[in-house]
Amino acid sequence: MNLELHRHLEGSHSPAALHAVATRHDLRAKELYDAAAGRHYTPDELTRTLVMAAPTDDAGVFYDCIVKARAAYVSVEVIAELARLAFEEAAADSDGFEMRLSLFSMARTLLENQQQAWRTVKPIAFADDTARPILQAVIAARDHVQAATGKPILLRLGLSRTFESEPHYRALGAMAVEHAKDLVGLDVLGIVKGADPEPMPEALVDILGEMRRSLPDLTIHAGEFDGHASIDRTLALEPHGIGHGVHALESADTLARLAATGVTLEVCPTSNHLLIPTRLAALRAAHDGQTPLCALQRAGVHCVLGSDDPTPMATSFQQELEVARAAGVDMARLEADTLRRWRQITGQP
Ligand SMILES: [Zn+2]
Numbered sequence: 530m531n532l533e534l535h536r537h538l539e540g541s542h543s544p545a546a547l548h549a550v551a552t553r554h555d556l557r558a559k560e561l562y563d564a565a566a567g568r569h570y571t572p573d574e575l576t577r578t579l580v581m582a583a584p585t586d587d588a589g590v591f592y593d594c595i596v597k598a599r600a601a602y603v604s605v606e607v608i609a610e611l612a613r614l615a616f617e618e619a620a621a622d623s624d625g626f627e628m629r630l631s632l633f634s635m636a637r638t639l640l641e642n643q644q645q646a647w648r649t650v651k652p653i654a655f656a657d658d659t660a661r662p663i664l665q666a667v668i669a670a671r672d673h674v675q676a677a678t679g680k681p682i683l684l685r686l687g688l689s690r691t692f693e694s695e696p697h698y699r700a701l702g703a704m705a706v707e708h709a710k711d712l713v714g715l716d717v718l719g720i721v722k723g724a725d726p727e728p729m730p731e732a733l734v735d736i737l738g739e740m741r742r743s744l745p746d747l748t749i750h751a752g753e754f755d756g757h758a759s760i761d762r763t764l765a766l767e768p769h770g771i772g773h774g775v776h777a778l779e780s781a782d783t784l785a786r787l788a789a790t791g792v793t794l795e796v797c798p799t800s801n802h803l804l805i806p807t808r809l810a811a812l813r814a815a816h817d818g819q820t821p822l823c824a825l826q827r828a829g830v831h832c833v834l835g836s837d838d839p840t841p842m843a844t845s846f847q848q849e850l851e852v853a854r855a856a857g858v859d860m861a862r863l864e865a866d867t868l869r870r871w872r873q874i875t876g877q878p
């Protein structure tokens with residue numbers, strides 16, 4: 530069973546899917562439509578703007594690719610179509626997967642693309658009139674593709690540590706837990722500039738605590754852009770999984786805590802290669818040239834595999850499996866850890 534456990538919806542809109550939706554709905558956003566030529570960009574042309582050209586330590590390059598794809602979020606109907614296409618492509622890429630949904634950023638972007646200043650929208654209206662229809666449309670798209678392909682598709686709600694507005698997050702959280710039966714848990718993600726690139730704002734921690742009464746399974750991106758201390762403070766929140774977490778390799782104590790608590794690291798090799806090339810080289814140099822996944826397995830840490838954002842990173846889950854195999858990862862152990870985590874998330878025996 531090849532099950533993928535770290536993939537984001539916003540990074541799963543392929544050039545082909547964006548082209549199909551842009552032409553069908555005649556979307557004229559500058560990212561999708563060549564006004565001078567009077568036609569929509571082809572999938573090949575879109576690839577040049579949506580895919581990272583090379584590894585870089587500047588996360589802004591990656592974020593720009595995500596922002597460009599979001600230009601297509603012009604209506605709930607279009608978002609629903611993009612979600613369906615992303616689920617179909619991901620289903621063709623594995624035997625089942627979990628998709629992460631950054632609902633706040635999707636709702637904010639939809640309002641912006643409709644020329645509305647989202648901060649002027651009252652939090653309850655933001656949650657009920659914009660975020661809820663998006664969530665319902667994505668759930669319906671998931672149900673459709675799950676039934677059509679027979680492959681299990683899990684949905685996890687992502688909350689960004691960019692944390693633009695506490696009242697809007699609170700309202701969105703209260704709304705989202707009403708849909709808890711269609712979700713498997715929560716994720717904290719996001720790239721923040723400054724001295725602390727992986728902060729956990731106190732009010733966000735409070736909101737997570739409230740939401741976890743309905744959605745207890747928590748994953749947190751940590752130890753990706755920051756060192757092992759980011760993982761140590763994340764462990765205080767008792768997450769079930771940590772996105773990336775590769776900087777645990779800086780500290781024998783952190784590795785031992787991960788192994789002892791059984792928290793799973795979600796490792797995304799191509800993502801690390803593209804987004805943290807300098808830090809990745811340092812980690813490998815300190816571990817006899819081993820890739821993080823190999824070194825983490827050897828330290829007794831449970832690890833699963835993900836493509837993260839396959840479009841900007843020009844990868845797929847199948848490709849990540851190949852990368853892992855070529856690096857000497859213990860594939861039997863990876864599969865056992867993946868099944869263990871899948872059962873934790875789904876509650877299946
Ligand atoms: Zn991620």
